[in-house]
Amino acid sequence: MNGALARAGLYAGAFLGPFGAGITVAMLPELGSSFGVSPGTASLSVTSYFLPFAAVMLFSGALGERWGRRRTVVVGYAGYVLASLVCVLAPTFTLFLAGRALQGVANAFTTPLLLAAVGAAVPGNRLGRALGWFGSLQAAGQTSAPLVGGVAAEADWRLAFGGVAVVAGALAVAGIPDDPAGGARRESLVAALRQAVRPDVVRIGAVAALGWGCLTGLSFMVALRLEEWFAIGAGPRGLVLTAAGVAGLLTARLVGGAVDRIGRRRSVLIGAVAGAFVVVAVGTLPGVGMVALAWAVGGVATQMLLVGVNALVLGSALGGGAVSVVQALRFGGGALSPVAFTPLYHADPLAGFLVPAALLAGAVPAVLPRDPGPALSR
Numbered sequence: 071m072n073g074a075l076a077r078a079g080l081y082a083g084a085f086l087g088p089f090g091a092g093i094t095v096a097m098l099p100e101l102g103s104s105f106g107v108s109p110g111t112a113s114l115s116v117t118s119y120f121l122p123f124a125a126v127m128l129f130s131g132a133l134g135e136r137w138g139r140r141r142t143v144v145v146g147y148a149g150y151v152l153a154s155l156v157c158v159l160a161p162t163f164t165l166f167l168a169g170r171a172l173q174g175v176a177n178a179f180t181t182p183l184l185l186a187a188v189g190a191a192v193p194g195n196r197l198g199r200a201l202g203w204f205g206s207l208q209a210a211g212q213t214s215a216p217l218v219g220g221v222a223a224e225a226d227w228r229l230a231f232g233g234v235a236v237v238a239g240a241l242a243v244a245g246i247p248d249d250p251a252g253g254a255r256r257e258s259l260v261a262a263l264r265q266a267v268r269p270d271v272v273r274i275g276a277v278a279a280l281g282w283g284c285l286t287g288l289s290f291m292v293a294l295r296l297e298e299w300f301a302i303g304a305g306p307r308g309l310v311l312t313a314a315g316v317a318g319l320l321t322a323r324l325v326g327g328a329v330d331r332i333g334r335r336r337s338v339l340i341g342a343v344a345g346a347f348v349v350v351a352v353g354t355l356p357g358v359g360m361v362a363l364a365w366a367v368g369g370v371a372t373q374m375l376l377v378g379v380n381a382l383v384l385g386s387a388l389g390g391g392a393v394s395v396v397q398a399l400r401f402g403g404g405a406l407s408p409v410a411f412t413p414l415y416h417a418d419p420l421a422g423f424l425v426p427a428a429l430l431a432g433a434v435p436a437v438l439p440r441d442p443g444p445a446l447s448r
Contacts, residue, residue, distance in 0.1 A: 120405030131394020202326020279403030341375025353423025
């Protein structure tokens with residue numbers, strides 16, 4: 071029973087990190103009003119989570135491999151509970167941002183180790199399917215967060231953070247399957263990072279950053295467009311943004327199987343090109359229903375790209391350290407997305423969507439290693 075609970079926790083944990091990160095996306099006006107800041111300033115609640123998350127994750131995977139995956143993940147969940155309570159009780163926006171930063175740090179010690187545990191638990195010919203389910207739960211967390219946050223904001227946004235604390239506590243109790251080699255890796259942190267930070271790993275991480283920052287990471291900008299162009303409230307905004315997560319969850323098996331069949335690199339390229347069309351569509355379509363449909367397609371495109379990326383790095387047999395580096399760069403792209411694209415959107419709303427679409431279509435194929443499998447396996 072405990073083993074089954076731990077296996078369930080392995081996949082359920084994929085939901086929490088993106089969910090906690092995106093919980094403020096649809097409540098920016100309400101959050102700003104509560105602390106006396108503008109919605110634009112309130113968007114720092116996204117960046118303040120992702121920046122420390124990405125920075126710490128550069129080395130958290132290597133540390134977690136030394137300390138033991140299960141132990142590190144449980145401590146990370148406990149830290150997430152405490153950080154969420156800081157957000158609930160924060161009397162000022164500065165302290166609220168500090169709580170968000172602590173959430174990001176705690177999450178940095180769970181996400182890469184959960185992925186590494188998935189990679190260790192399934193055979194290579196089924197890796198795409200397993201990562202499809204993992205990625206669908208991440209996408210569901212990312213895109214259901216605005217719905218839950220928006221609905222909570224109708225009453226009190228603090229309710230959302232209280233719920234996050236409860237979920238993190240439950241995951242700490244469930245844990246993850248034991249790592250047979252946990253705590254036995256005694257190489258220095260510097261040596262582990264040197265092994266993980268290889269040119270092909272960094273290039274795959276850059277692709278992950280572009281994919282996340284220029285597609286799913288644009289959910290905040292989609293929310294702004296829904297408010298400014300269609301004048302819909304926080305709850306409906308969250309419902310529209312949830313479409314991507316629902317689509318990703320429903321197509322998880324198909325996407326994972328497709329990655330196993332057509333190849334990891336080709337899946338990344340298909341996801342990037344499809345994502346570029348999605349970003350243009352959500353920035354230009356004239357109806358809420360059409361935007362919601364396009365955003366749902368974006369959930370499938372994101373799955374193709376990120377499942378391919380994760381399969382590439384997990385196939386390298388470099389362990390949690392390499393996974394950690396790629397995930398750090400991925401979420402670093404998400405952290406920079408509001409900073410990079412919000413001013414562009416306010417200057418020219420169309421350009422705010424066309425520029426990330428161009429990066430997906432042009433930069434991803436240029437950066438992705440041409441034959442990453444052999445290079446990573448050496």
